[in-house]
Amino acid sequence: MIGAAVLALLGVDFQRYPVDPWQELSRIGWGLLLPGWSEATTLIQALLQTVAFALLAVAVSTPLGLLLAMAFRWRLVRMLCAALRSVHELFWGLIFMQLFGISPLTGLLAIIVPFSGVFAKVFAEIFEQQSPLPARAAPKGASVFIRTLYTLIPQSWPALLSYTRYRFECALRSSAILGFIGLPTLGFHLETAFKQGQYSEAGALMWAFLLLIASIRWWLRPWLIVPYLIAAIWLLPDTIGFSDGGSLWRFVSVDIWPAALLAGDWHGLLHWFSVMFSQQVWPGVVQALLLTQIAVVLTGFIVLFTYPFASRALVGPWLRWPGRFVLLVLRCTPEMVLAFVLLLLFGPSGLPVVLALALHNGGLIAFLVANASDAAFRSGQARADDPRGLTRYAYIETPRRLPALMAFLFYRWEVILRESAIMGILGVATLGFYIDSAFEEIRYDRAFLLIVVTALLNMLVDSLSRRMRGAFSQQTNIT
Template sequence: MLLVVALLCLFGADLAVYPVDPWQELGRIGQGLLLPRWDEPVVLIEAVGQTVAFALLAVAISAPLGLLLSMLFRWRLVRLLCASVRSVHELFWGLIFMQLYGLSATTGLLAILVPFAGVFAKVFAEIFEQQSRDPELTLAPGLNPFKRYLYTLIPQAWPALLSYTRYRFECALRSSAILGFIGLPTLGFHLETAFKQGQYAEAGALLWAFLLLIATIRFWVRPRLIPFYMILAIWLLPETVGFSNSGYFWQFISQDIWPRALREGDLAGALDWYGQMFSEQVWPGLVQTLLLTQIALVLTGLVVLLVYPLATRSMAGAVMRWPGRFLLLVLRSTPEMILAFVFMLLCGPSGLPAVLALALHNGGLIAFLVANASDAEHGSRQERPDEPKGLLRYAYIETPRRFPAMLAFLFYRWEVILRESAIMGILGIATLGFYIDSAFEEIRYDRAFLLIAVTALLNVLVDSLSRRLRRLTQAESVRQPDSSCLKME
């Protein structure tokens, strides 16, 4: 069904390939990646440190907040609140908070921790649902619900909670990096500047630094070092650039984000404004966002099927799987915005760079998880001597075993791909993000608020649909033990 929908979307999506001559520029990019150079090591260290600082502090605040919300997740109001905040991309939250607090540490932290709190609440609640209820029988009747969680569910779920928090920190590093695209002094700021100025050796140095940061998380993130990292992160936070006026908050939410006609009680004028916005911006941006999302979703599945065997012990071998795993590390660690920027040099300014960037990034991430599941199973069972090898093994053993979980992972990423498709508009692609970014540049907060609300509502609907499809395909019944770590963003 998804494949048929994606094929139909091809007729309406802007996937034009413009006549460009990018090969000389791409050659320079390749040379920059192979021969990276950075003449100001202090600036590079500061950018890496501030990227980590935003990510670490945001996770340190949002994880406990999400844990508290997960205990109340049975309340519909809490579920709606969490769904609303996690449906808005970190870049959009950054644009909102930048109007209130300028280019400040407050803007960067809130942009990450607000949506992450909603994600933590949802995933932690689902982790708790998977735990045994038998220990509750030992507790006194009428005990405080928080104490029930403290003495029964949290101890059972603690390994899964820690595992997901570690994974979420990796996501926070990527989110912190791309906040540089709106001016915060993280790695993304220097990356965007280097690419726009054609300084590809500097861009290569930044990309390699970020890949190294992601690849070595397991070595430098140690529980006993967390307090030291927290103190260092607070010290590394940047100073405010612009303004920091908390008193402006009330004016912003009570006046600036509403059209003038609505504030003046002119209902007819407000309806006319909303109708004009729908026809000129909401509908065109919505259509292109959905079309690109569905094409990228199916292409992501194809990328997974093509690349996951390269990183598995059973098909690539114990030695040759490492180049495959390195390829998956590059794909899942490189921000989609950077991939899309490179593809724009090759294909021109259309939706095609966004589709390719989204498919490669998400395909690399899901392929990494599928390959890990394959290696875990391969190491825990005795292989039969008559099992087929090569293409036959791929077609008749590995892929049928991995496909249900892969489909579940793909449905989990559907909402994420939709949010990422929207923010691609910041690069000039005609999705909802294009109109949102334009509204902020024109200081039209009423337009920006309407478009962000539409984006959030669309994400909530897609998330609901993906959950229904997971139940229909019975994908949940074949999840791996650590699949709770896959409900991303």
Template sequence: MLPAVLKLPASSPSSARRITGIMALLVLLALLALPWADLAIYPVDPWAELARIGQGIILPYWNSPWVLLESLAQTVAFALLAVALAAPLGMLLAMVFHWTAVRLLCAAVRSVHELFWGLLFMQVYGLSATTGLLAILVPYTGVFAKVFAETIDLQDRDAYRSLPRVNRLIGWAYTRIPQTLPALLSYTRYRFECALRSSAILGFIGLPTLGFHLETAFKQGQYAEAGALLWAFLMLLASIRLWLRPALLPLYLIAAVWLLPETIGFTNSNYFWQFVSQDIWPTALRQGDWAATLDWYWRMFSHQAWPGLVQTLLLTQLALVLTLLVILLVYPFASRALVNQPLYGLGRFALLVMRSTPEMILAFVLLLLFGPSGLPAVIALAIHNGGLIAFLVANNSNSEQAIHGRRPDDPAGLLRYTYVETPRQLPSMLAWLLYRWEVMLRESAIMGILGITTLGFFIDSAFEEIRYDRAFFLILITAGLNIIVDACSRRLRQLALVQPGQANQGRH
């Protein structure tokens, strides 16, 4: 379940010009990125492979139902336990989010993708339940802290101020949290859906979730098995409202602990300190050789960080503009104001598939068709994010249609789409798109794990070579880049007169 639809004030002519100018700037940056982005199509036979994939999706088959159920159960277990821990931790941090140190800490942890966290924790805890839980728990705590703080800040503070001098926690528990509880619960449920996708793709680094079996099936060309896995995951997400009942949560949490996988590989309690105090720092730094340390960091930045950073930015910018095009193309088919009932049903189902399939899985499939370039990453990001934002835009349109109805002189069909609905939804559309910008950057970075030359490619290579100092430095570069893009996104939203905190449901 997604949070309530975005409500923005009517745009004035000046704000409309700003919105148009921002969109033109994004398109211009994408055009400038085209000559340098790695978008080559390698000589493969995509249509024959696409036909085999399509046949596998239409005729799914899985000969080991218990293995399928176990992978689904472990996918849910990781997501449920991580969210159950991250949400209260995020609320505690939200109470002190006005502290600069807390804001910076939350920005840093949420700027690193779950897969990168997984790779880091795997070096300490092996392929274990601890690795999977922390990989989701750490960044999600930062996300919850920011969104909870912004949501609560929008509420009236008179009730809190009227209390006598009490402990801050007690004051929030009796005033500010109850005021926003429906929105907080709605967002937590939405984050659980996101956590299911995060849990699934942790299988790409070896954890026994759905992504592990999906990657194996695609690599072996077992597309019928891959189709069964995709359909199972889609039905899991589509049925969340049916099985995620508050009364059953204690039972689910107990079952989730029992379902967590056993540890594979060594775990050494003493290794954690060695990892954080020695392994992630270059030898020259540990020896106090500052000249050699600066030389090492410069070589790493110029030979790996900079090329990966440039490709990550270029692919993200192209994906951002392509996402906008996807939104404009598909949202009408899920809006009751623009299509009839049969098309509306098909449109809602298509958006469910688009937003439910993780970008990593989409990119993995597209790599089989187009080869190891940045093109599959751009298309995958546009499909997933376009489906998510189009779903929100269509919900906004349907809500307005239900409240205000339709005037007798309103145009229909293409004219209504061009002159009524799209201009009306454009401010919200741009707000959600800018909120997803940082997320798309993180997703572009991890595409390197699939062989695309973004920052994730060099990070994954460093882990494979057991060069943790290189991996840690590149992850820090990735986090810094995300923080900068988030600041740019926030500034653009302010220029477009989009109020902070009003579009949180489109974020992440």
């Protein structure tokens, strides 16, 4: 993987454009140190609407994912779920925006559709890890639904609940970045503040979002879920967009298909495919793969060099708490937001994309690896004569954590590819750049082809990463 990343460096544009990053970085730093917001009502409303979209989307996608997980043994269902989760929430948002406009329905569907596929896959994997003995004791002729409800769900309830809480955190990040395409969530105000150079307001938004995610364990209580859902419905923006049946049918039957195909012009269709492949598909795919490979390897190095500063087995509290705080900031900040800030510093090249992907995913994986190290340390696995400091890091902790680290890294490989594609919305020439341009030019046939290519590419990498992490799956539970 490292060799492939080194070769990928030759094909990626890392040119730094003529901007003064240190001056801009100092202004952003002062904005983070001295956050301020002139209208508290607007800030609170943006936060509440971000939570509302995430909460309602998870409330709908969780049972849908559970139902799909019950039928996951069927190849057609597995392929459907893979296709749903392979398209990023922002791309789903752009699709639904053509049908329902900038409305709550667009935001909700943009999260519900891919999350249902993710829930189905992970819930099915959790069910596979449970004992089959209770199911064998079920009455003859009991349906799959009954067997799952009374034998698998009770066994796997803690794991299901834990993963659902994690996906809610992911939904908060997804809800926030949907603001970059116009929905009234946190990302909309954040993009506006950064573009206008209002870094104090941007700092206030960043800190508010960080505190929101960091405090989930205290405000997301089971007995409050129903009141929260009722409040979330009330908090959604007033405008609900609906497309009439004729427009919807025209979109799926005419707009997304090449004119040459609809006219039966096979020569023209071949020419259209040839132009699209040479000018958009191939450059976008190559750029996405190169950026992904570099980001994956850089993520691994970031994990190796940062997890020790969050592990009680390796450092004292005077280093561990600051280390955990830095990792918390990195894992809570969406890649899109990090890339947007880095683009202001380095200009539109591959460098901000790679750094944003590596920093976020490195922070996330390092946090998980440090937690595993802490759990082993608390369980009494450490011996009194174990070495300390750098020796312990190099010869005890890292060899023990390496299988889990690699499994997590392979697990995030497909996610990093998916995220690298959407960076094109910010102007970097990945697949997302061409998709966003196609929607802006109202060329839905081009957008549809590019989204299908993106989905197929993600499905391919997901299959490859699943095989590669198979060697490590018995030593760690990635869910």
